[in-house]
Amino acid sequence: MKLINKSILTVAITLSTASVYYAQQVQDTVSKSKDIDEVILRGVTDIAKDRKTPVAVSTIKAAQILERQGNQELVELLNTTPSVYATKGGGGFGDSQITMRGFESRNIAVMVNGMPVNDMEGGAVYMSNWTGLSDVTSTMQVQRGLGSSKLAIASVGGTMNFITRSADMKQGGAIRLGIGNNDFLKTSFAYNTGKSENGWSASFLASRQSGATYVQNTDYESYTYFFALGYQPSAKHNLQFMMTSSPQWHDQRSYAPTISNYIKYNPDHDGSPYRQYNSDYGYYTTQDGVRQNLANAMNYYSKPVVMLNWDWTMSEKSTLSTVAYMSNGRGGGARNLGKLGTKTINDASFIDGEGHYNYDAIFAANAAVTPTAGVAGNTLIRSSSVNSHNWYGILMNFQHKINDNWNFSIGTDDRYYYGYHYQVASDLYGAKGYTDNFNKNLPTGNIIRNTYDYQKLNWNPFGGKNAPMEDRAAFSNDGEVLWYSGFGQVEYTTEKLTAYVQGSVSNQGYQRIDDFVKPGTLQQGQPVERKTGFKNMFGYNIKGGANYNIDNHNNVFANIGYYSKQPMMSAVFPSNQQVINPTLTNEKIFSVELGYGFKTGNFNAKVNLYRTEWKDRWYRRGGVDFGNGIRGYSEISGITQLHQGAELEATYKVNRFLEFQGMFSWGDYQYKGNASGSNFQDDNTPIETNGSNTSTLYLDKVKVGGSNNSIPQTTASLGFTVSPVQDLRIYGNWQYTGRIYSAMNMADFVTPGKEALQLPDFNLFNVGASYKIKLKNESQYFTLGVNVYNLFDTTYIQDGSTNIKTTDPINPTAKPGAADYGITYEQAGRVYKGIADGNRVYFGFGRTWSTSLSFNF
Incomplete structure (x- = not known):
């Protein structure tokens, strides 16, 4: 044995x-x-x-x-x-x-x-x-x-x-x-x-x-x-309690600038992009004449997690593991809200020569306006979107060993979640107030004057007072989710063969609670109430796999699975309304994978082939730029995606001084068939295309780009770790990213023939070293470390948000006879590394570094 x-x-x-x-x-x-x-x-x-x-x-x-x-x-x-x-x-x-x-x-x-x-x-x-x-x-x-x-x-x-x-x-x-x-x-x-x-034992950090x-x-x-x-x-019982959290606040860059603006606002004016450029902040002058910066986009959050684990060895063959947990998240993110007349915050009169917001101009324009009940949103302010939640769950897993070869497990995963979502003012930008008409249960033209400080960290996992209704703007809705599921697994193992079959069933119930809705009013022709009642959806999955060790060096494995997955809440209640989607259906995922492994004392390698098809997908993409200062979101249904590819990873230990690591992956990710989509402003006002809010999205065979970030289809890396002397480690790695497709702007695919934008490939090099200094007491030592990322300061685009081609017109709304009518980016010479400079992107960081010193005792 x-x-x-x-x-x-x-x-x-x-x-x-x-x-x-x-x-x-x-x-x-x-x-x-x-x-x-x-x-x-x-x-x-x-x-x-x-x-x-x-x-x-x-x-x-x-x-x-x-x-x-x-x-x-x-x-x-x-x-x-x-x-x-x-x-x-x-x-x-x-x-x-x-x-x-x-x-x-x-x-x-x-x-x-x-x-x-x-x-x-x-x-x-x-x-x-x-x-x-x-x-x-x-x-x-x-x-x-x-x-x-x-x-x-x-x-x-x-x-x-x-x-x-x-x-x-x-x-x-x-x-x-x-x-x-x-x-x-x-x-x-x-x-x-x-x-x-x-x-007893304890750990603290x-x-x-x-x-x-x-x-x-x-x-x-x-x-x-x-x-x-x-x-x-005792030997039969083990209890572990854990509590952890990372309260934080941070200013952001949430809106990807155009390549042309990265170049335009480079302080050196040398025609290269200023990779650090951030359009989501600006400056104002204090009463003392000091120029201060002010962020338009930021995030603040505290999410304490508490877990209690109990492992019970019931017998030599049976065990029961239980985890009870809770998470009470408090916080949100801030953006701008409202207009000054017809001017949004991105109006040219509010942008200074450095490409940042001129808050002095915004403050002055706001101060000249008196908020009145009859005119909604007639001032421009910074809002804070609260996204707090209470989350409770329990996991239980019973395992029993039938004999030397067979074992099975059954368990349950049950959760309850309540999310709070509303918007308040965080900075009035010099205005006397902000008029809001969205709460239909308040008098028309509710004037908001109270503000809430986004940088105030909340350390109390049970605390966090909700703002009163009269201080909330644009929306106030809660989401309630019930989840309960059961799962089971059967395992079979011998010295060479390991096989398993798993299955689970689940029920997910969603309820939307909208405090701004006046009970009995119509949405999509139906009378609605503050609470929708729970919409319950059944889901399941089944999967299995086997690994066979051919000998001490070679093994092969395969797995296959099918998911019937419940959609997310945005699909259940589309358009942020209280009406349940009449075409609601589960997403279907079918996946199959084959793998081979080779292992010796100094060389290991793994190869995988996979294919995943995802049908009936629905998703909502936020932050869509519809032009003319209008931003909103898109809702897309009936999406089918096919993802398939091959992967290789390997390590080779030459000797005790030198080791190499490498990987390569090739993917083919594309849409199958077309889908339908609807576009809305952030206030849920439909945006019509050809007289209709619903459009066909021509996605068939289009390469997959993410909803918020780009997706590469080829990646590779090669690294080394060398230890020339005892306690000194030096590492380096090369990373290659290619066939990168920009995030999909759904507004670009309402006509046939559009393709996903392929971004330039790039290579990065990172290096680092660490050295351990031992003291006389072996348990005490210092460690000095240093890391340099993007060693050669490569300029590269990590993510794209649009799909503009060099053959697209610079001004698609230009009328015949206008100077820029029909002029393409290519004709105007506005091309950067093969792509149109009107595309909105995020450049990767230039060379950065860090160093550390630690003492262990």
Whole structure:
């Protein structure tokens, strides 16, 4: 009988705060079974194991996070993983975006210790709420494709699971200090008590980070606190309590400027783009004559998460894992609201010579207006859109070992979510008030005069007072979501073969609550009430896979799955109204994957082939620019996407001094067939095309671009790690990104023949080093680290928001006889690296750096 390798088993157990067995207990029972415990880790974390779990998986450990993250976004570390593309988004702190196999984060299941964290209304994951994960993560695992999770989660593109520190870590602590470009400063302190004789243990971490990013006016401040308490009263019971949060505020760049404006507003006026340019802020003059900057876009949030894990070894063959959790998020984001006459904030009279807002002009224009009940929105202010929530859940997983080869598990995943969404004024920009007509339960022309400070951090997970109705503008609606599901899994394993079948069923109920609706009024010809009542939708999935170890070096695997996935809340209640979508249908996902692995003592390689078809997709894209200063959103239904590709990743350890890592991925992501779409202004006013609000979107065979970010279809990387002397590590990596397609502006695809805009390919180089200085006491040492990102200061476009071709007219609304009538970007010479300079894009950061010093004791 083949026994589990002792060192591998110990690592596997310490990965999870929800592990069922501690190392000694498992070592005592290992001789009674084969390596069935290695197939899919017990508990609720579902950590995949190499040459066991039949999925495509990559793992990043805490040491690599500490060594290489610096002042990058945490998800950027995954850019050396096949089919993953992580960017900084608009460039604000925590505003990163990620795609996996061509799918965006709302269709990638993100979990912390097995707990789902995707937003229950829209599916998105806002990494600014999770910036502290880099401090407390012990392992970050990416499973591409449907993954091994037993839960009924939206793993269309893949799964990211962050396994945090556990309370029973070895006694000791660490103090860290980090500095970097743009006043980056991070300090942290962590301490673990170790496990006492009576089974108690605790772990604590606190950190602060501040500064700005590479982009203009992106100041931020963030804190992280983490506390874990463990108690093991006996060999049968293990309890782990955890609480963590990262309250933060940060100024943003939420609107992608045009390439022409990046060039126009370059202080050097040398014809090159000013990559730091940010159009979402400006200046005003104080009473003391001091010029101060003022942001138009910002975000503030605090999302404490509390978890209680209980692992019960019921018998030698049976275990029960339970996780109860809660999350009370408080915060929102700020933008502009209203007009001054016909002028929006982007009117030329409000833009200065540097491409920023002239708030002195806005303040003066606002001061000349007296808000009146009869004229709505006649002043221009900064608003704050509150998006708070209360979220409670419980996960239970029972596992039973039938014999040496068979084991099964059943469980339940139940959640309740209540989201609060409304808008208040955060800065009146010198106005005496703002007139709002949207609340139909208040007198016409409600004048708002109170403001709310966006930079006030809320540390209380139960606190946060809601603004009264008379202070709310434009909208005030709540979302209530009920989710309950059951899942099961059967596993079969021998020394060479591992196979499993999983299935789950779920019910998702949505209710929309609109405080601005006057009960009994009509929407889309139907009388509506404040509450819609719950719309319940049934979903299910079934998937299975097998891994076969041909010999000690070669293995093959395959998996297949089908999802009937409930749509998001925006599809249930389209157009932000109280009427349920009459054409509502589940999304259907079918996926199949084949893989091969080769492993020796110094060389490992994996190859994967995959195909995923996603039908009946509905999504809402916000921030659409319809021209003439009008911005809004689009709703699209009936979308079908086909994603297929190949992946390769490998490592080669030449000797104890040198190791190479590499990956390559090739994808083919395109739409199948056409779809229908409707466009609306932000106040839900329909925007008509050819006399109708509903348009056909000609998407057939168009390459897939994201709703908010670009999607590449080829990625590659090659890296090395060299240790020339003991305790010195030097690393470097090259990253290539190609066949990048801009985010889709749905307004561009209402006529046949339009293609997605392909952005220029680019190459990046990153380097870093770390050196450990040991003291006489082996448990005490200093570590000095340094990282340089984009070493050669490459200018590249990471994301695009539009699809303008060089053959498109510069002014599509120009009349015959006008000087610019019919003139294309190509004819006017307005082309940058092969694309029209009227496209709105985000340039990637130039050369940045960070360095750190830590002391472990």
